Amino acid sequence: MENTTLNKAKKPSFGLHKLLALSVLVILYVFFSIFGNNFLSWDTLINILNASYYIGFMAIGVTFVIITGGIDLSLGTTLMTSALIGGAAYNMLGWSIAASLVLTILTATAFGILNGVMVAYLKLPPFIATLGSQMVGMGFGAIVTKVMTMRYPTVGTEDAWFKYVFYMTDPNSPIGRFPVGALWLLAAFLVASVLLNQTRFGRYTYAIGSNREAARLSGIKTRRWLALIYTLCGFFSGLAGIFFAAAYTTIIPGTGNGLELLAIAGVVIGGTSMSGGVGSLTGTMIGVFVMSVLKQGLMSMGLQGHWQTFFTGIVVIGAVLLDNYRIAAANRVKKPT
Amino acid sequence: MENTTLNKAKKPSFGLHKLLALSVLVILYVFFSIFGNNFLSWDTLINILNASYYIGFMAIGVTFVIITGGIDLSLGTTLMTSALIGGAAYNMLGWSIAASLVLTILTATAFGILNGVMVAYLKLPPFIATLGSQMVGMGFGAIVTKVMTMRYPTVGTEDAWFKYVFYMTDPNSPIGRFPVGALWLLAAFLVASVLLNQTRFGRYTYAIGSNREAARLSGIKTRRWLALIYTLCGFFSGLAGIFFAAAYTTIIPGTGNGLELLAIAGVVIGGTSMSGGVGSLTGTMIGVFVMSVLKQGLMSMGLQGHWQTFFTGIVVIGAVLLDNYRIAAANRVKKPT
Amino acid sequence: TPKAPEEPKEPVATQTPAQQPEQTEQPSGGEKPYIAMISKGFQHQFWQAVLMGAEQAETDFGVEITFDGPPSESDVAIQLDQLNAALAKNPAALCLAALDTESVTTQLLDAKSKGIPVIGFDSGVPNAPEGTIVSTASTDNEAAGALAAEKMFEVPEIKAAIEAATPEAPVIIGVLSQDATSASVTGRTIGFLNKMAELCEGVKAGAVAITGHDKYAKSSTGKMAVELNILVPPTTNITDAQTTAQGLLAKNGLVGVFCSNELTVTAILAATSDGQDLNKTDGKYKDLVVIGFDAGATQKNAVRNGWFYGSITQDPVRIGYLAVELAVKALNGETVDEIVDTGAQFYNAANMDDASIAPLLYD
Amino acid sequence: MAEILLQMENIQKYFTGVHALDDAFLSVNYGEVHALVGENGAGKSTLMKILNGIYKKDGGRIIYKGKEVEIDTPQQAQSLGIGMIHQELNLMPHLTVAENIFIGKEPLKGVFLDKKRANIEAGELLRSLNIEIDPAAPVNTLSVAKQQMVEIAKALSYNSELLVMDEPSAALTENEIQELFKFIRNLKNKGNGIIYISHRLDELPEIADRVTVMRDGQYIGSACMKDITKQQIISMMVGRTIYEEPKTKSSVPVDAPVVLDVRELTAGYNVKKVSFTLRKGEILGFAGLMGAGRTETMRALFGADPVESGDIFVNGQKVRIKSPSDAIKHGIGYLSEDRKGFGLAVGLSVRDNCVMTNLEEYTKNLLVDDKRIQEVTEEYIDKIAIKTPSTMQLVKNLSGGNQQKIVVAKWLIRNCDILIFDEPTRGIDVGAKSEIYKLMTKLTEEENKSIIMISSDMPELLRMSDRIMVMCEGRITGELDISEVSQEQIMALATMNM
Numbered sequence A, B: 001m002e003n004t005t006l007n008k009a010k011k012p013s014f015g016l017h018k019l020l021a022l023s024v025l026v027i028l029y030v031f032f033s034i035f036g037n038n039f040l041s042w043d044t045l046i047n048i049l050n051a052s053y054y055i056g057f058m059a060i061g062v063t064f065v066i067i068t069g070g071i072d073l074s075l076g077t078t079l080m081t082s083a084l085i086g087g088a089a090y091n092m093l094g095w096s097i098a099a100s101l102v103l104t105i106l107t108a109t110a111f112g113i114l115n116g117v118m119v120a121y122l123k124l125p126p127f128i129a130t131l132g133s134q135m136v137g138m139g140f141g142a143i144v145t146k147v148m149t150m151r152y153p154t155v156g157t158e159d160a161w162f163k164y165v166f167y168m169t170d171p172n173s174p175i176g177r178f179p180v181g182a183l184w185l186l187a188a189f190l191v192a193s194v195l196l197n198q199t200r201f202g203r204y205t206y207a208i209g210s211n212r213e214a215a216r217l218s219g220i221k222t223r224r225w226l227a228l229i230y231t232l233c234g235f236f237s238g239l240a241g242i243f244f245a246a247a248y249t250t251i252i253p254g255t256g257n258g259l260e261l262l263a264i265a266g267v268v269i270g271g272t273s274m275s276g277g278v279g280s281l282t283g284t285m286i287g288v289f290v291m292s293v294l295k296q297g298l299m300s301m302g303l304q305g306h307w308q309t310f311f312t313g314i315v316v317i318g319a320v321l322l323d324n325y326r327i328a329a330a331n332r333v334k335k336p337t
Numbered sequence C: 001t002p003k004a005p006e007e008p009k010e011p012v013a014t015q016t017p018a019q020q021p022e023q024t025e026q027p028s029g030g031e032k033p034y035i036a037m038i039s040k041g042f043q044h045q046f047w048q049a050v051l052m053g054a055e056q057a058e059t060d061f062g063v064e065i066t067f068d069g070p071p072s073e074s075d076v077a078i079q080l081d082q083l084n085a086a087l088a089k090n091p092a093a094l095c096l097a098a099l100d101t102e103s104v105t106t107q108l109l110d111a112k113s114k115g116i117p118v119i120g121f122d123s124g125v126p127n128a129p130e131g132t133i134v135s136t137a138s139t140d141n142e143a144a145g146a147l148a149a150e151k152m153f154e155v156p157e158i159k160a161a162i163e164a165a166t167p168e169a170p171v172i173i174g175v176l177s178q179d180a181t182s183a184s185v186t187g188r189t190i191g192f193l194n195k196m197a198e199l200c201e202g203v204k205a206g207a208v209a210i211t212g213h214d215k216y217a218k219s220s221t222g223k224m225a226v227e228l229n230i231l232v233p234p235t236t237n238i239t240d241a242q243t244t245a246q247g248l249l250a251k252n253g254l255v256g257v258f259c260s261n262e263l264t265v266t267a268i269l270a271a272t273s274d275g276q277d278l279n280k281t282d283g284k285y286k287d288l289v290v291i292g293f294d295a296g297a298t299q300k301n302a303v304r305n306g307w308f309y310g311s312i313t314q315d316p317v318r319i320g321y322l323a324v325e326l327a328v329k330a331l332n333g334e335t336v337d338e339i340v341d342t343g344a345q346f347y348n349a350a351n352m353d354d355a356s357i358a359p360l361l362y363d
Numbered sequence D: 001m002a003e004i005l006l007q008m009e010n011i012q013k014y015f016t017g018v019h020a021l022d023d024a025f026l027s028v029n030y031g032e033v034h035a036l037v038g039e040n041g042a043g044k045s046t047l048m049k050i051l052n053g054i055y056k057k058d059g060g061r062i063i064y065k066g067k068e069v070e071i072d073t074p075q076q077a078q079s080l081g082i083g084m085i086h087q088e089l090n091l092m093p094h095l096t097v098a099e100n101i102f103i104g105k106e107p108l109k110g111v112f113l114d115k116k117r118a119n120i121e122a123g124e125l126l127r128s129l130n131i132e133i134d135p136a137a138p139v140n141t142l143s144v145a146k147q148q149m150v151e152i153a154k155a156l157s158y159n160s161e162l163l164v165m166d167e168p169s170a171a172l173t174e175n176e177i178q179e180l181f182k183f184i185r186n187l188k189n190k191g192n193g194i195i196y197i198s199h200r201l202d203e204l205p206e207i208a209d210r211v212t213v214m215r216d217g218q219y220i221g222s223a224c225m226k227d228i229t230k231q232q233i234i235s236m237m238v239g240r241t242i243y244e245e246p247k248t249k250s251s252v253p254v255d256a257p258v259v260l261d262v263r264e265l266t267a268g269y270n271v272k273k274v275s276f277t278l279r280k281g282e283i284l285g286f287a288g289l290m291g292a293g294r295t296e297t298m299r300a301l302f303g304a305d306p307v308e309s310g311d312i313f314v315n316g317q318k319v320r321i322k323s324p325s326d327a328i329k330h331g332i333g334y335l336s337e338d339r340k341g342f343g344l345a346v347g348l349s350v351r352d353n354c355v356m357t358n359l360e361e362y363t364k365n366l367l368v369d370d371k372r373i374q375e376v377t378e379e380y381i382d383k384i385a386i387k388t389p390s391t392m393q394l395v396k397n398l399s400g401g402n403q404q405k406i407v408v409a410k411w412l413i414r415n416c417d418i419l420i421f422d423e424p425t426r427g428i429d430v431g432a433k434s435e436i437y438k439l440m441t442k443l444t445e446e447e448n449k450s451i452i453m454i455s456s457d458m459p460e461l462l463r464m465s466d467r468i469m470v471m472c473e474g475r476i477t478g479e480l481d482i483s484e485v486s487q488e489q490i491m492a493l494a495t496m497n498m
């Protein structure tokens, strides 16, 4: 009867958001190409990509969590802690780098499980549960490493393949310097997209975010799925840890908190709603790159770090504001004259 | 008919929580007195107090916000930014310290207004709005000060009264070393308690947190009150900034993020619910002191900083878990036979 | 790896506040004098080496030490809390590497009134109130910075570039410096800048300017042809520091970079594929001359491969050892020098295995 | 002719793609109870929200006490003397009864709250309304019915000259409704105007003076209550006549197999040794007053709440049900009384909701098979006549009745043999109601499903059930066959222990 116009308006509106985010990305890119110093170069592009890996992996993981209406504040410290523990196995116990990486992933996944159990089974509010595990994780990493910096293999040492595989190919190899990390991120994005859009796991993620109780009464084992979703997020933090280690080599205990906010900012810029039930990974990727472009672009204009912080804040607010405005406008437009 | 027992159980149960938090505080205190090195001393007590001021002020302010069901992630950077701006007036423009302090408060209040407008009028989710203003604030403070460290008067300089008034009395004064900051915190707590419990402002804080739409439909100007609540929170961050400056003298640009989580942790340990409608300032104060005692106590046992982080995380999770458990237990007991 | 500091098993509160710093602390009945050490951090290898030295002295002198430090070098507040907590434990003596020289004034006065001798280490506390610091064991940081400038200026390409610099095509020498609240980083930066400015002025009088940070900025008297550009990372996070390093590397005309501490060294290494991009044959920045500070595995790797021109090393083990030794001497009423320079040396691929250098290159 | 208190003319309102009000009209006199009726989504609540300044009208005029007024906020409405009881409960659950009643107009002592006076005055107000509630009790400790009474007390405390009541009786028991009617008459005698919205057409003659009917956002007509019959109102509402035939005899053979046997089920606060059986093809009605424990019984049976003791047999087989997924595995489906709260994910599409209960079935090689999902959704949209423009429509954009049908569809797609309908027609209009009835009949008669139907609407129970269980305070107090049952009998059993 009444709402025949509705679905035409509603469905593409989400695509519209992504379009909007994408156009912001393009506008920023063009802007910096004109006003930045040497912005439109292969080097800068590589820098943009390189600066996106670890945030990108975290953002992919936390997109699932945010779609459930939750939050994960422990992303950043889980990244560092897992990389520290892996690094400790490598540096202090003499494990092979491959085994250490597995340990890194396992550690992060364990933190994901911890979060999942707290949120799903013990019914703690996600903000608090993950705030707690942020602190626990940060402390734990420092305790295990005795507050010592851990180092991953550097170029020129025996295990340098680690860098070549996860970060940047060997400049002396036939393909030269190629940012392999970008391929990994792309692969992770594709896999995660299939997971979110084409599997039960993904459907239940949306269902739980939209109405958890209704999902449970529909026979969905919401606690188990929710715990799994947080676990997945932990797993992705572990991946982020590996790529962080590959890019920065040095892992310093007691750091990492704050990085989660960048990942969350990326998700939010990409149009995933904090209230759950709505979101997309494509948006998240765009959001992450908006931040990277902003970062490299401002630098190419000679503006230092604090300007990036400042403008990232503006973009976060602006993105959500714009989105609110767009929805309101879409509603208004629908009025016949 | 059926639930006459229920409401009797409901009221005191909240008092119970505070009792619980208080007993945790006492237990910690006794524990460290036994196992710590010289913990049970006037000096340590002063240290506990001193380390609580700035977190205490932030926590008082954010208690209001959390009772409305909101969150303020910008507390920590607002503290630093406002102290930086005040410090810039004092160091770079040669303002008097009194005028600089006024500027500090005004800056923080302006950030509070910004948050309030975004949350109440522009309808941004509090998490995102204040994440944005966290970044904006951090960048802004660094831009204004040109990334230079700002310094407040130290003991032995002309303006040393600043320290004597806000931190610790002059050891050569008749009363000797007295932690005046504690008196200020106490005063702020009392005023805020009256505000929360005895005035419309407080009543509406609870009403908005309990059911914002119902409050609005009851004729309460929810947007205006909500904006005011965030403004108040900003104001308290400004106070925190002053007391931080008095205690630590040096304000470094680009820092401050993360402090908000300590304040929020204090509020949560004190039994204020993240979902809004419930909370108390007494609880918040207890929560803040639990963290301070933990910090000083672990230090007195010779455990380093990361142990504090670790245990603070445990306490945050434990406090909320215990609270959940208590509520569940209380409900079970209530069942008529 | 150095072992973690031992917990004090029993409170050592033999010293009453009324005691004079000169008074001898006689270990009685197995109770060792307790010395609290507050460092600037932990994470960097440098501090682990300091701790190692201190622990060595702990055994040698029969004292008991605790070693604590804030999580990062911008956590002035946390260090202050740690300092307060240390004082509350009534230590016999205190060793302090102050992150910020002014924020600790109250505590120094406190220590003095309690009769606790304070030994500075790593960096002094320049504006400390009279008589609060008994002695300081540190590198002469200004001299260390100046040494880096001299070494960089020695490089023929650098010198040539400066000679060739014109206002139209200025030459940039970059300094990556963590936000300067501590005397050591400030000292190195100033030492480097002053020396470098002086050396460049000798070639291009009136054309040398210091830019990038108002704290050090100085404009040239004439048209600028040589720019000494200081960049300060916005936070102490490695990610932010790396971005700042990238920003510096992207500048046209950059010929040399001095990194004033381990964080900024790590940052430039992260921005250059662990230094590989500085490779002298075909690296992306093959003509860039980089001088680092301190040691550590990645940095040593870069130096050994010749990617870094060289680095300045201090003697952290000696700093740690001396700090404790000076504290013990102060406790025993011996007079000690106000400043004990622990020395700094330049090392590069050629000399890093020399017997005089190798021990200084901790991991 | 009585004097006009309020006149709303040519009111227009658009929502996203919906022309919610189209030339709506309403006129209320002083000293009159004016009933406003219409199907779900007819625009009644929207019209009232405009009157209260909650929505902005897109056209038309409001004339109040002879003057044209613009009402932009609830405060303005209040200051004009217009009060409203909302369809959804609008209380602040963490605040006390007194705090809720005086919200926005707290008694003050200087700038401070005068809590003592607030409690005393709230107590007086409640007593004057014959409501026994402690003014200092937090609202979330009260039952829904009591909360509704608090809401009414709050609205009355404004001394509004015009009071809007949007389905105030939906959650009240018979006694409470009578209390409510007493206040309404009282108000009316003072010369106040009352707008009374209800789907319970039977209660209108008792309370209303006039009635206005709306359909699809339009004004259909008004009449004096005494001049119009229920059938006439219904035909105005739906544009056609609906004929309802009450059941007189069970349609299930006595030897039909028992599909569900519940023995001495005990759970939570209000389920005490509940036993009953359900036969194949049967509709088993559950009667009782608000809070009798019917919902809790079914939730426990369904595994939504923990069970303390008791046995459940499905098709003669003893089963353990610890979670809804267990219940579903045994072919039990539960349609919650609270659609939006527990039944649907309203932010998701029709399609996503329809297959929520058995997505496993529509998964192939770990991937969901959207093509088959589309097909099955379309099939059921046709089958039970869901009005939706597409399967991708978000459920929140559908009207209440169609939302209810989605809930039904989702359990049918799951192919559950035992369906528990908890208040399936609450808050939906007569048109949608009769369609749900037809559907239930079809399910039992043609598809051999068994249905448990909880309803607080007695005529509905009598019309649909083959057998009726009556509950009171958590216990079964009676079992009645449809051929021998009367309303009086049910009432007696439902109040047995009181």
Ligand SMILES: Nc1ncnc2c1ncn2[C@@H]1O[C@H](COP(=O)(O)OP(=O)(O)OP(=O)(O)O)[C@@H](O)[C@H]1O
Pocket: A002, D015, D016, D018, D020, D038, D039, D040, D041, D042, D043, D044, D045, D046, D047, D087, D397, D398, D399, D400, D427, D428
């Ligand atoms: N906030 C809104 N946004 C979009 N559409 C709305 C909104 N509120 C109501 N509608 C639509 O406006 C129409 C009228 O709804 P309204 O709630 O006024 O109906 P009603 O007569 O009160 O129905 P009911 O008897 O179910 O309460 C419906 O089609 C509804 O879907």
Ligand SMILES: Nc1ncnc2c1ncn2[C@@H]1O[C@H](COP(=O)(O)OP(=O)(O)OP(=O)(O)O)[C@@H](O)[C@H]1O
Pocket: B002, B003, B006, D142, D143, D144, D269, D270, D288, D289, D290, D291, D292, D293, D294, D295, D296, D297, D337, D456
């Ligand atoms: N968690 C709870 N705490 C206290 N009382 C409760 C709780 N849950 C249910 N009750 C009470 O138990 C009683 C039974 O509720 P239930 O919803 O089962 O009744 P019902 O017969 O289905 O009525 P309705 O028609 O309202 O659904 C109600 O009075 C309700 O207030």
Ligand SMILES: [Mg+2]
Pocket: D044, D045, D046, D087, D166
């Ligand atoms: Mg309605």
Ligand SMILES: [Mg+2]
Pocket: D294, D295, D296, D337, D422, D454
């Ligand atoms: Mg019910």
